[in-house]
Amino acid sequence: MVKTRVLVDNILVFTFPNSESQINSPQHIPVGVKATILQLTHEGDNIKYLTVCEVQVEECVKNKHGTNCTETCSSLCADRGGETTCDSITGNCFECQTGRWSPQCENNCAGNCEACDKNSGACQSCVGNFRPPSCTDCQTGWWGDQCNENCPAQCNGACDRNNGDCPNCNNHFASPDCTSIYTKNSF
Numbered sequence: 001m002v003k004t005r006v007l008v009d010n011i012l013v014f015t016f017p018n019s020e021s022q023i024n025s026p027q028h029i030p031v032g033v034k035a036t037i038l039q040l041t042h043e044g045d046n047i048k049y050l051t052v053c054e055v056q057v058e059e060c061v062k063n064k065h066g067t068n069c070t071e072t073c074s075s076l077c078a079d080r081g082g083e084t085t086c087d088s089i090t091g092n093c094f095e096c097q098t099g100r101w102s103p104q105c106e107n108n109c110a111g112n113c114e115a116c117d118k119n120s121g122a123c124q125s126c127v128g129n130f131r132p133p134s135c136t137d138c139q140t141g142w143w144g145d146q147c148n149e150n151c152p153a154q155c156n157g158a159c160d161r162n163n164g165d166c167p168n169c170n171n172h173f174a175s176p177d178c179t180s181i182y183t184k185n186s187f
Helices: none
Strands: 004-008 011-016 038-042 113-116 123-126
Touching: none
Parallel strands: none
Antiparallel strands: 004 011, 004 038, 113 123
């Protein structure tokens, strides 16, 4: 079985699985790149051959994609300052609007997540004083349902998320609120 490979600027973009017989029908091969050199080769040899009857090069207009450029890019793709917002073949967004992720940005980032990774949805920055990657825990120094209460000033490390109590106060201060000064006689 002979395989015919299509290379664009020496990058393999498509392989016809069985091309022992002549390919007589028009072929739509999504290349996905702008290129200058098109080569057809047989697998295993470096002999280049090409019989061109008709070559049609299409580039979609801004924010269109698909085989005939009739589909519109998702409105959830991020604006790119006048540039097209999605891939002209797949329709996948180059970037998502804030708070969105997935190839076409149809998924929302998790709860308190402000910006998440476009591909995995992993949180990169949280709203307020929540801590990535889950955005469910408070950053050190904060407590409360919305992580908007300060831990005691003399707290060394994190305080209790529910009540602000500090298990480890700085020198000479006593738990739970780190406001009382500890002395030898305070037992």
